[in-house]
Amino acid sequence: MNNILLTSTALADTIANIFRGVGDLMRGWVMAIPMGVAKGIFIAYFFLLIYWIINLPEDEVSVALDNGKIIKLRPYALFSLTSIIIIYLIF
Amino acid sequence: MALGRIDYSIIIIYLIGTVLFGMYIGRKMKSGDDYFLAGRSLPWWAIGMSLVVTDIGAVDMVGIAGAAYLYGIVLGNYDWLGSVPVMIVGAFLFIPMFWKSKVSTIPEWLGARYNQSVRTISAVIWGVVTAFGLGVTLYATALMFNLLLDLNPKILIVxxxxxxxxxxxxxxxxxxxHDFLNLFDYDQIQQVIDDKDPNLVLIHKGFDKNLLSNSEIIFFDENEISPEWGESMMNLARPPTWTLMYSIIIMSILIGTYTLFGGLKAVVYTDVLQCIVMLGGSLFVLFFGIYRLGGISEFVSIIRSLGPRAQDHFELILSVDTATPHPWSGIFLGLGLVLANAYWFGNQNMVQRTLGARSEADAKASYVFGSFLKILIPFAMVIPGIIALAHDPNITDADKAMAILVKDILPTGALGLFFAAFLAGLMSSVDSALNSGATIWTKDVYQKFVKPDASPGQLLIVGRWITAAMLAIAIFFAQFATRFESIYDLSQTILSLFQGPSLAIIAVGMLWKRATGTAALISLVSGVIFAGMLMWVNNNASIPLFQVSEPFLYVAWWSFVLSIVILIVVSLNTSPEPESKLKGLVYRYE
Incomplete structure (x- = not known):
């Protein structure tokens, strides 16, 4: 049993060492990003989605229900995303 | 505050009422389509509320509030980043595509887009993951049931x-x-023993033994403490009269009854009821909890006064070297770009409701409405977890934080109503997993391999049998869930093995018509193996591969990246799928 455990640890260590070099390099890059910029990445992502929503064709964001009533979903989607941006700016 | 007779009455009436309501809703069930997709009759508002309450079921109520107790508002990312933007994308891109293809399951869609091998592998993996995940959810539900009704055996440590x-x-x-009762004051020992009747009393040195004479009381010295000592103490404890397993079985019977009879329709409409009461109750706890602490500024200053353990409790974005499992890089890449997308449009549990929508418009609107409600969830679940920390910083098991807070601050009557809603909310995640798992096993395994010409009536019967079988499997798995520190982390770890590769083949398949079936198959299998290998290496290497305690976010991200690369490379080296096959299955390709 001990031999199996030792072998599995050795195998895991070998594989881990292969990834660790690349992982440490990438971790170094990410660590170098200031927290303010990190927050900016989150907010930029939300703005990107807002841009996408604004540019969607009207027929994809307006829907007709069974009773014939048309609902425009774009304003609701934009409201949700804007609220999230405000929350990320606060916290 | 302990539950009074009126509280218990409310809880019992609510639970029985939910079961009867679910059975009433499903009384006209005639076919498999009625059972699995509610006869494609669901309106957007019901689906939207059902999506939200399913997502804030047992795992969130126990796990998120518990994790917020430990790590703070960073858990809000799971809704604000992990739900709201993703649901918007899903509403306009993925959900209408699924709905228009008229499939019953995501594996069925994968079969139509790629090939039957992808469908089968995907179905089997999802079926197994759902059954296991159901066990975890059921365990969490029973844990809360025990805690809320004060059924756990107790150990008093003095x-x-x-x-x-x-x-x-x-x-x-x-x-x-067990519930641990902590007493720092030796003068109150006898009173606590008389009031709480603990199964075991452990008294630290320094107390005059002659003052008490009870055979269940054990005096100890800190030098004795070890795992072996702990085990021997547990052997000396009076056996509990009620165990977690009893609660697991009771919850299974309650949930199984209305899910078995009412199918998806019962699941969705009971969820609507639960959503209203749960959101109302949770927001009440938020405001009442802050009021009891003396207002927002007092609340914040209590948390700040807790020192290093709570210094980041009001930070949504934590540094890469944080001691928590939630570094911003993992949150953004693993959660925001992979797990959240995989969950909201790659998870049968969630997507199945929209497949049962009465129109494409309802399917789209349900996700937008859901995203709207999701903005509120961290206020209802995460911040109460932080309030629990301010209320009592000494809770030994963080997963119990929310229940303890609620029990301590709400008055009789309100307590019963809130607990009933709380339990009903917990039930919603179990019923959804049960129904979606049964749908996959019935449509993608039974109908495909065992009886392709099964009639709608036969599918209904088989679906119900599979629902019962899944519940039995879940009860079996539930007992193993106690071994993990945090329920939420466990469920995310299981999902992260499969979600990344699964999302890769769904997203690329829907957005890129050149993706081929052979490439999807290779991509899916290698992605899952790679994710499993990363997890195994991390747990077995002398130095863990990842520097966060629960690396599920990174595992999901890297398995997603690898699957995408393999999918693209292999697709470009295999013959394209026939164009006629792709119409209606690829975005803007009609």
């Missing part, structure tokens, strides 16, 4: 040292199965 108390909790390994 010591003046917090360090000694923590060591005892760890040594006995009973944090999940």
């Amino acid at each position: 010591t003046e040292s917090q360090y000694v108390r923590d060591q005892v909790v760890e040594a006995t390994s009973a944090g999940k199965t």
